[in-house]
Each structure stands twice: as structure tokens, then as C-alpha cells.
Amino acid sequence: MRGTSSRLLDLLSLLQARRDWPGAELAGRLEVSGRTVRRDVERLRELGYPVESLTGPAGGYRLRAGTAMPPLLLDEDEAIAIAVGLRTAARASVAGIEETAVRALVKLEQVLPSHLRRRVAALGSATIAPAAGGPTVDPQHLTTIASGCRDSECVRFDYRSRDGTGTQRDVEPHSLVNLGRRWYLVGWDRGRDDWRTFRVDRLTRPAATGVRFTARELPGGDPAAFVERSIAGAWNRYEARATVHAPASEIAKRVPHAASGLEPIDDRRCELRTSDDDLGWLAIRIAMLGVDVEVHEPPELIEELSRLAARLGAAAGRPPR
Amino acid sequence: MRGTSSRLLDLLSLLQARRDWPGAELAGRLEVSGRTVRRDVERLRELGYPVESLTGPAGGYRLRAGTAMPPLLLDEDEAIAIAVGLRTAARASVAGIEETAVRALVKLEQVLPSHLRRRVAALGSATIAPAAGGPTVDPQHLTTIASGCRDSECVRFDYRSRDGTGTQRDVEPHSLVNLGRRWYLVGWDRGRDDWRTFRVDRLTRPAATGVRFTARELPGGDPAAFVERSIAGAWNRYEARATVHAPASEIAKRVPHAASGLEPIDDRRCELRTSDDDLGWLAIRIAMLGVDVEVHEPPELIEELSRLAARLGAAAGRPPR
DNA sequence: GGATTGAGGACAGATCCTGACCTAAATCGC
DNA sequence: GCGATTTAGGTCAGGATCTGTCCTCAATCC
Structure with a gap:
């Protein structure tokens, strides 16, 4: 028995x-x-x-479905699918889900048998990055750091600051924040004896040092607000406005993520409002609409689209204008 | 106690x-x-x-991590993150993971409390579709059909065939197959008394009828092979070849999914080979490279790029050539 | 070396578990 | 409507299990 x-x-x-x-x-x-x-x-x-x-x-x-989550009993392939799914969700798929995805990923990876972990890593390298506009973040870095936050364990990594100089940091990680398609680590820098914000896409080879620390209180309390203060003015945000020559319903069906910013003008046109901090990515999104468009603002986006049009014209073998 | x-x-x-x-x-x-x-x-x-x-x-x-998966005990937010992650993974993130992702999703949704299911559905509508080039598939349809496959329960839906005519079908679902960025349902069509293949993006309002059936044996055994036979010649595949004016290493870093098709030519250029059955999506991928490119073939892609360039030029306010 | 923390044996009493047996109630197919 | 099938659940007896208490060891940190 x-x-x-x-x-x-x-x-x-x-x-x-x-x-x-x-x-x-x-x-x-x-x-x-x-x-x-x-x-x-x-x-x-x-x-x-x-x-x-x-x-x-x-x-x-x-x-049946009840009111509380029962323990999930997964087979190996399902566990891998979940790990892979969470890794992509941790990037930038749905607003607000990223931080929870990382937390779930930490929980899963803590108990993921090593042979499965290898399979996940192998698959991870083949991932199509949905955020192909900006810098990509290695989900492995995210889980390493999030584990440090959860278990109060110091993390060491190499950091490449904005001007390109590299330094090694030893940090008491406090929290991991996802803001505007980027990941930030808020932590107490042991070398500088102060609170710092790090962009996760700028750090390499993060590793837990094994040193435990007692949690400090973050000034202000809210990590997201802390990050916002530290990066204030560090990047621009572009708000785009365009007229799309197709019915709103058709665009909403073809390009679901654009749906929220669509306002019908008449039966055959609609207005699109969307924003991003990455001009290139914004231009790609316009290109993905697949129908005729007039972009009204911002001027930077109009310029970017001209550049892209010229480049694609050249790619197609025509001399650029 | x-x-x-x-x-x-x-x-x-x-x-x-x-x-x-x-x-x-x-x-x-x-x-x-x-x-x-x-x-x-x-x-x-x-x-x-x-x-x-x-x-x-x-x-x-x-x-610690062992050799087998322990039951996962998730809190509500984590369950949601997993559901959302699996929904995106079920589309087209990583080769070969999609079908398992759907299986895991079925398992999860079976026990997902209803208030959480509502939250997932609300988030799902905000998903950024990574496969924005082709037709998108509603993950809800996938889980409905996959449940039918798992539990031997008939599924009814409206089907829009290639020529646009709509019919209602009552099908004994056998398996769900992901092939070439598309989902197919293989099942026994009760109205036609024969095996049929359905494209999931062409069916609407799938619902379990509650009727159980005894599993039939699929001729040939392998569902994927069956789908391949049924769609043979139904769509074209475009093989693209282009010279990219940037080092292979830089492109590989910026656009990870392109890495496999890159061959360095010299320090400053590389050759890209990539293929797809959707011209528009292929063109978008070229556009996402973000550097100068010369596309050599196929001619259809060159034409598509010209069209796109013209459209973007127009979007930027210039008269199209 | 002392304090702290886990390891684990022994024991007694209470509790729990299982299979067997039986009857009741719901449902499906004929 | 009737019979077959399937779950529901009460009861019982014997055995297994579980818990808290008490105790001694071993490992580790300061």
C-alpha cells in the first residue's frame, strides 16, 4: 500500500x-x-x-472548476510548455502580466527536474521574440534575479551603464519591475551603499552569490514608483495618430492588439491612436496593418516611416528616392 | 485537525x-x-x-528539483499568468510546443475557477498577436476542440470553406495539429460520413454538443501526415533570399528568430534565407531587420515589398510613386 | 564550547483507514 | 415500464497509522 x-x-x-x-x-x-x-x-x-x-x-x-485552484499535476511535456509559455509572457505579451509570470516561473523552475530544465533552455534559444523592436531580455536572467528577490539572496552581475562602461555589481535585490516594455531591477548596491535601478537588458551573467541578507525598506515603498523616478526623462514616448483606410471592424479582426486604439470615422475609414517608446517598433506596427494609412503625428514617426519606405524600396531593387 | x-x-x-x-x-x-x-x-x-x-x-x-514534477500549487495570479502564457505559446512561439501547450491549457482550464477564467478572457483580448501576419486563432477555440479530442465529445461549429460558403458541421474530433503556422482539426464529419480536415481559423462558434462517441481509427494513423496529405498543394511556400547590410552577429542578436537562416558574407554583410507561406508576413520580417537589405528572390516578395514601401511612403505623406 | 536546529527512536493512546456487505437512488436502453 | 448499471453511503471489525511527548545525537554557526 x-x-x-x-x-x-x-x-x-x-x-x-x-x-x-x-x-x-x-x-x-x-x-x-x-x-x-x-x-x-x-x-x-x-x-x-x-x-x-x-x-x-x-x-x-x-x-469541475471550483472556487480555488487545485494542485496542478503536470506531465513532463506540459511542464515544459508552461515554462516556455511563461518565458514569453514574461517579456511583453499582455499588460500587467509580466511580473506575475516571472513569479510563477520562479516557482516552477525551483522544482523543475534538471533534464526538463535543459529542454526548456534548448527551446528557449529558438524563441521568436515578439518584442523584436527593442532589446531582448533573457528570461533566465529574470528568474535568477526574481529568485534573489524572493529568497533574500544577493546577486552579482556585470553591468554596462548607459555610457558603455562595464562594472561588476553585488546587489541585494529588492524587486523586479516591468515598465514600458523594459525590465528593471531595484536593489541595494553593496558596492555603492545605496539604492540603485538597473536595466535587466544591460546586465550580463547574473548569479546568486549564496549570501543572504535581511530585507531593507525601500524609500517610498513602491518599487514601480522608484523606477519611474530614476528613469524620469531617460526615454521619450511617442504618441501616434493615423487615419486607416479600412473599416475599424476589419482591422480589429486582423490585428487584435490594435483594437483598443481604433475609432471609426465612417464605413471605410477609422482613426488609430497608439504609442510606444520605440520608433522602429511603432513603424513596424503601422506596416503590419496591411492597408493604406495616413500618419498625422508625431513627425519623428513620419520620418521613420519615410526611412523604412526608402529602405524597403531599395530592398526591392529600386533606387531609393 | x-x-x-x-x-x-x-x-x-x-x-x-x-x-x-x-x-x-x-x-x-x-x-x-x-x-x-x-x-x-x-x-x-x-x-x-x-x-x-x-x-x-x-x-x-x-x-529542491527532483526527477519528477511535483504537484504545482499556484495562487490565483500565477494561474492566470500561466493561462495567458500558454495561450500565446499555443499560437506560434516555439517550434513543436504548440500542441502540448494546448493540452496543458485544457488541463488548466478544466479546473480554473470561473472568476479566474473571466480574468483570463479579459486579458486575452488585449494580447499582442505575435503572428500578426497571418490569420489569428482564438485560443478559446483551440481549448474547446482539444477538450473534445481528449474526452471523445462531439463538436459543432460553422465552417467557412475556401470559396467562402458557410456550412454547419458536426464532427467527432480526433486531433488538433499545428502545421506551418496554422491549426488544423482532423475529425470524422458526421454529416459527410467521412474524415475531414478543418482549418481552425476558418471555423466560428465551436461548441461541445455533449454527445459522446467511440474513437475511430484514423486511416494512416498519423494525424500530422493526414493533414499534410489533405492540404498538399493548397498553399504556396515562398523561399526568400536576401543580402543584409550588417554583420550576421548583430542581426542574430537583434532578431533572434532570424539567426538560423544567416550566413556571413563578409565583415559587414550576410545572406539571409527564410521562408513562409504568407508574403505579407515575410515582408514584415524583412522590415523588422532595421538595416539595409537587398532581396533577390522570390519576385512575389520583391513586388510585395514595393507595395509596402509605396504604402508606407504614402502613410508618411509623400505621394506614392 | 555553547547555542541552535534538524534526525530520529520509543511509546501510548487516539484516530483513521480499508474491505466486505448491504440497501437506496438515479439514470439509460430496450 | 423494467432491468441493468452506476454512484451513495451506512455499518462493522480488524488492522494500520498518526500524533505528541520525551529523549539522545549530530551538524553547524558564532
């Missing part, structure tokens, strides 16, 4: 792997009597996991 | 939420004696979860 706890986990695992299970089959898989299966189901219900049951032929048990 | 099974899950949850735990604190949280905590740790080890322990001051317990 393998103990009831282990058996309950197996039962949960079975119930997650398929939707409907006849009691007799569960009894066979778990190598217990049908009575015990009924009791186990009762136990799961007591633990808060809603197991439905249907009587009659074609009846059976079924795990 | 809450039973040892429940307490073991709580212990696992605690060990996943933070890395280091002194035994006394665990005892307090679980409301048992220290001796019982030691016994619980022993139980977890027997179940195969490697719990490390360190003696002495600053000692404690720590859940």
Missing part, C-alpha cells in the same frame, strides 16, 4: 488527465476497492475540490 | 512559495508539533519530492 495521501494525489492526477472516469476504472488504476474510491472522492470534496458524479450507465466522476 | 493529506499539500505549497523554511515556522503555520513536521517531510521524501534540510542556526527545509 502506498498511503492515502499519495493515492489522493494520483486520483487528482487522473481526474485532471481526462474528464470522465467511471468509478470501477479508478478503483483498478489505484488498486483499491470501489468503496475506497468513493471515500477518496469524498475526501477530495472535503478538501474543496468539486468532484461531480453522475449515476447510471455512462456515469462516472468528473473534476 | 484537517487530516494529514491536506496538511501535506499545505506543506508542499509553503515549500513552493519560499525557498527556505525553518522547521519551527512550518510547525506554527501547519499547527502541529515539530516532530510531526519532521515526519511530514519524511513522507514527502517517500513520495519522491526531494526536501533538503540544513542543520544549525540558519538551517531549515528547502524543496
Whole structure:
């Protein structure tokens, strides 16, 4: 016998792997009597996991969605898919999800068997970066740093500051902040004896040193606000406005992420408002619309589009204007 | 008392939420004696979860990565992040991961509490589609269909065939296949009494009918091969070749997904080979390189780039040539 | 070397678990 | 409507398990 706890986990695992299970089959898989299966189901219900049951032929048990998350029992491939999915989500897929994605990734990677971790790393290098406009961040760096934040463990890395000089830093990481398509580490720089903000895409070879520290209180409390203060004025934000020669509904269907900034003008045109801190990426997004457009502002974007048009014209073999 | 099974899950949850735990604190949280905590740790080890322990001051317990995946105990935000991450991974992020991502998503959504499901759906509509070149697939459709495959339950949907005519289908779903940036459903069409392949981006309002069926054997066995046979010749594939006026290393760093097709020519140029079945998307990828390029073939791509250049020139306010 | 923290054996009492057996209720197919 | 199938759950007895207490060791840090 393998103990009831282990058996309950197996039962949960079975119930997650398929939707409907006849009691007799569960009894066979778990190598217990049908009575015990009924009791186990009762136990799961007591633990808060809603197991439905249907009587009659074609009846059976079924795990429904409840009010709380049950433990997820994943097979190896599923664990890998989740790790890969979280890595991409940690970049810049959906507003506000990134920091939680990193937290979940840390939790997953803590228990991810090493042979799976290798497979994830191998897949990770083949990732299509959705944020192909800006600098890319290695998700591995994010998890290393986030682990440091969570477990109060110092992190050492090489940092390339804005003017290009490289230094080695030893930092007590406080939090990881995602702002405007970039990742920042807020931490206490042990070498400078002060709070600092680091851009994660500018640091290399981060590693936990093994040194534990007692958490300090960040002045102001809110890490995101701290980052905003430190980078104030460090980058521009471009607000674009354009007239799109296609119905809003069609664009919304073809380019879902643009939908929020669309306002219909008439049956055949709509106005698009969108913004970014990266001109190149903004231009690409205009290009992706796939229909005729007139860009009204900002002038920098108009210039960027001219440049891009010239370059593509040249790519197609025409002399640039 | 809450039973040892429940307490073991709580212990696992605690060990996943933070890395280091002194035994006394665990005892307090679980409301048992220290001796019982030691016994619980022993139980977890027997179940195969490697719990490390360190003696002495600053000692404690720590859940390490083992050889098998332990049950993941997620909080609500983490579950959402995973759902969102899997939805994007299910599109086209990393070769070969998509089908597993959908499987994991089905497992997760089966037990995802309804209020969390609503949050995921709300976030999903804001997703930046990485595959903005081609038609997009609603992840919700994928999970509905994949559930049908897993649980042998019929699915009904409206299908828009290539010539634009719409029909309603009632299908016994067999498998969901991801091929060449597109999703296909292979299933037994109950109306036509035959095996059919459906493009998921062409179907709308899929829903489980509740009718169960007994699995049939797919002729040939391999669903992917079946899809390939059915769509053979249905779409063109464009193989592009271009000279990029930048070092291969720089492009590889800036646009990771292009790296595999890069061949250095000299210190300042490289050759890019890449292919796709969607001309528009191919053109966007060229545009994303952000440097000067000469495209040699295919002629269709050169024409597409000219069109794009003209459109962007116009967008920037210049008269198209 | 002393303080702290985990390891684990022994024990007694309480609790829990399992399989067997039985009856009831719901559902499906004929 | 009837019979077959499937879950629901009560009861019982024997055995296994679990818990807290008490104790001694071992490892580690200061």
C-alpha cells in the first residue's frame, strides 16, 4: 500500500488527465476497492475540490472548476510548455502580466527536474521574440534575479551603464519591475551603499552569490514608483495618430492588439491612436496593418516611416528616392 | 485537525512559495508539533519530492528539483499568468510546443475557477498577436476542440470553406495539429460520413454538443501526415533570399528568430534565407531587420515589398510613386 | 564550547483507514 | 415500464497509522 495521501494525489492526477472516469476504472488504476474510491472522492470534496458524479450507465466522476485552484499535476511535456509559455509572457505579451509570470516561473523552475530544465533552455534559444523592436531580455536572467528577490539572496552581475562602461555589481535585490516594455531591477548596491535601478537588458551573467541578507525598506515603498523616478526623462514616448483606410471592424479582426486604439470615422475609414517608446517598433506596427494609412503625428514617426519606405524600396531593387 | 493529506499539500505549497523554511515556522503555520513536521517531510521524501534540510542556526527545509514534477500549487495570479502564457505559446512561439501547450491549457482550464477564467478572457483580448501576419486563432477555440479530442465529445461549429460558403458541421474530433503556422482539426464529419480536415481559423462558434462517441481509427494513423496529405498543394511556400547590410552577429542578436537562416558574407554583410507561406508576413520580417537589405528572390516578395514601401511612403505623406 | 536546529527512536493512546456487505437512488436502453 | 448499471453511503471489525511527548545525537554557526 502506498498511503492515502499519495493515492489522493494520483486520483487528482487522473481526474485532471481526462474528464470522465467511471468509478470501477479508478478503483483498478489505484488498486483499491470501489468503496475506497468513493471515500477518496469524498475526501477530495472535503478538501474543496468539486468532484461531480453522475449515476447510471455512462456515469462516472468528473473534476469541475471550483472556487480555488487545485494542485496542478503536470506531465513532463506540459511542464515544459508552461515554462516556455511563461518565458514569453514574461517579456511583453499582455499588460500587467509580466511580473506575475516571472513569479510563477520562479516557482516552477525551483522544482523543475534538471533534464526538463535543459529542454526548456534548448527551446528557449529558438524563441521568436515578439518584442523584436527593442532589446531582448533573457528570461533566465529574470528568474535568477526574481529568485534573489524572493529568497533574500544577493546577486552579482556585470553591468554596462548607459555610457558603455562595464562594472561588476553585488546587489541585494529588492524587486523586479516591468515598465514600458523594459525590465528593471531595484536593489541595494553593496558596492555603492545605496539604492540603485538597473536595466535587466544591460546586465550580463547574473548569479546568486549564496549570501543572504535581511530585507531593507525601500524609500517610498513602491518599487514601480522608484523606477519611474530614476528613469524620469531617460526615454521619450511617442504618441501616434493615423487615419486607416479600412473599416475599424476589419482591422480589429486582423490585428487584435490594435483594437483598443481604433475609432471609426465612417464605413471605410477609422482613426488609430497608439504609442510606444520605440520608433522602429511603432513603424513596424503601422506596416503590419496591411492597408493604406495616413500618419498625422508625431513627425519623428513620419520620418521613420519615410526611412523604412526608402529602405524597403531599395530592398526591392529600386533606387531609393 | 484537517487530516494529514491536506496538511501535506499545505506543506508542499509553503515549500513552493519560499525557498527556505525553518522547521519551527512550518510547525506554527501547519499547527502541529515539530516532530510531526519532521515526519511530514519524511513522507514527502517517500513520495519522491526531494526536501533538503540544513542543520544549525540558519538551517531549515528547502524543496529542491527532483526527477519528477511535483504537484504545482499556484495562487490565483500565477494561474492566470500561466493561462495567458500558454495561450500565446499555443499560437506560434516555439517550434513543436504548440500542441502540448494546448493540452496543458485544457488541463488548466478544466479546473480554473470561473472568476479566474473571466480574468483570463479579459486579458486575452488585449494580447499582442505575435503572428500578426497571418490569420489569428482564438485560443478559446483551440481549448474547446482539444477538450473534445481528449474526452471523445462531439463538436459543432460553422465552417467557412475556401470559396467562402458557410456550412454547419458536426464532427467527432480526433486531433488538433499545428502545421506551418496554422491549426488544423482532423475529425470524422458526421454529416459527410467521412474524415475531414478543418482549418481552425476558418471555423466560428465551436461548441461541445455533449454527445459522446467511440474513437475511430484514423486511416494512416498519423494525424500530422493526414493533414499534410489533405492540404498538399493548397498553399504556396515562398523561399526568400536576401543580402543584409550588417554583420550576421548583430542581426542574430537583434532578431533572434532570424539567426538560423544567416550566413556571413563578409565583415559587414550576410545572406539571409527564410521562408513562409504568407508574403505579407515575410515582408514584415524583412522590415523588422532595421538595416539595409537587398532581396533577390522570390519576385512575389520583391513586388510585395514595393507595395509596402509605396504604402508606407504614402502613410508618411509623400505621394506614392 | 555553547547555542541552535534538524534526525530520529520509543511509546501510548487516539484516530483513521480499508474491505466486505448491504440497501437506496438515479439514470439509460430496450 | 423494467432491468441493468452506476454512484451513495451506512455499518462493522480488524488492522494500520498518526500524533505528541520525551529523549539522545549530530551538524553547524558564532
